[in-house]
Amino acid sequence: MTVLAVDIGGTKFAAAAVEADGAIRARAEVPLRGRDGAEEVLLEVVGRITGEVGADRLTGVGIGSAGPLDPRAGTVSPVNIPSWRDFPLVGAVERMLPGRPVRLAGDAQCMALGEWWLGLPEGRPSGAVLGVVVSTGVGGGLVLDGLPYLGPTGNAGHIGHIVADANGDRCPCGAVGCVETVASGPSMVRWARANGWTGDDAKALAGDADSGDAVARRAFRRAAGTLAAAVLTTSALFDLDHVVIGGGVAAAGAVLFDPLREAVEANAGLGFLRRLRVTPTSLGRDAGLLGAAALVLHRDTGPTETLVPERGAPGRVPSPG
Ligand SMILES: [Zn+2]
Incomplete structure (x- = not known):
């Protein structure tokens, strides 16, 4: 097929x-x-x-x-x-x-589904996975008990528009202080420029952070802290096993993931939150394509009834506990 x-x-x-x-x-x-x-x-x-x-x-x-x-x-x-x-x-x-x-x-839902299907490390529990795309915006998608959770309108998982700072900046969506106002590429660039950095885009910001530029590093640390809070909030709600992060900004690598993992570790208070693993996408840009394929390969009947029977080989459907 x-x-x-x-x-x-x-x-x-x-x-x-x-x-x-x-x-x-x-x-x-x-x-x-x-x-x-x-x-x-x-x-x-x-x-x-x-x-x-x-x-x-x-x-x-x-x-x-x-x-x-x-x-x-x-x-x-x-x-x-x-x-x-x-x-x-x-x-x-x-x-x-x-x-x-x-x-x-x-x-982002397809990215999460693709990673759940073929990207996560073998042997990891994977009953609840959040995929996050950090790019020009911040998107997300959930796979719960092996099923992509799309929600009644098909829009569940919008982690970029949960509130990070109720007194923060106005988001393009109309709300105030969304995660996206801090952690998207353009938001990071805007903050860095307001603090004296003179580069153009998120790619240059990542390069400068990698080279040790103090403002660029702070921009990444600030975004990482906000992403960590959003990820932990989601984890507290859904008992996540794994967060997979992709997108252009996530390609920056250690300058994002080091402070992100530090912040997750520092703020994961409850025992079940300390199980959480945060990793970069292992499928790269194919994650979205493979997840899109999974939508139809793994027989589905509608936005809230998508069925994905197994990840990888048969018999690996995770069960709780
Ligand atoms: Zn928003």
């Missing part, structure tokens, strides 16, 4: 043909930046995959998209793709590949 996986981010579209065991047979990626028609880009990446493996072989389509989105209506309104507002993405893909089931979830 081969399915089409599509990963729609704010700056690029990716697609792949994925086998039932997670093997990727073909892939395509197209940057969106500077181009007008998101639909054209979608047609192009899907066309490249069907051209390579043959549309007839594809038995379903899983899509992870930047949000907000409405999986029930099959529409997406990615913040960074202004031409798509309530865009009927599922319908558009159904027209490209008629007769196949098409499943839609958030990009």
Whole structure:
């Protein structure tokens, strides 16, 4: 069985043909930046995959998209793709590949699902996993008891918009003090520049932090502290085993993960919180594609009833306790 996986981010579209065991047979990626028609880009990446493996072989389509989105209506309104507002993405893909089931979830939810399926270390308990994407925003997704938890509207897991500081900055979402106002790449850059750093973007900030620049390091430490608080809050609610962190800012590596793990360790008071493991994504950019594939490979019937029977080999479904 081969399915089409599509990963729609704010700056690029990716697609792949994925086998039932997670093997990727073909892939395509197209940057969106500077181009007008998101639909054209979608047609192009899907066309490249069907051209390579043959549309007839594809038995379903899983899509992870930047949000907000409405999986029930099959529409997406990615913040960074202004031409798509309530865009009927599922319908558009159904027209490209008629007769196949098409499943839609958030990009961070797909990342979490991909990591749960194929990325977490062997032998680790994995009944409750949070995936976090730290990038131009901060996204998240939950996999609970092996099922992606999408919530009634399909938007569960938005860790970037839980409140980190009730007296903090205004968030683009309209609320005040969201995690994203401290820990997203642009927020870190804004804070660093207000404190005397003169670089341009989060990548430069990571480079400077790595080289020992004091303000850049403080920017990462500040973001890490906020992420740690958000992760521990989520863990207190859901008894998490594992947090997997990916995204462009997370690619900075130790300058983020060292202070993040320190802060998690320092603030994990209760015993069950001290079990928590925080690791970088092990699947990198494939996590989202593999999670999107899992949405449809692992038979699902709707946004709240997605079934994912097992991670890795059969017989590894974790049970509580
Ligand atoms: Zn917000």
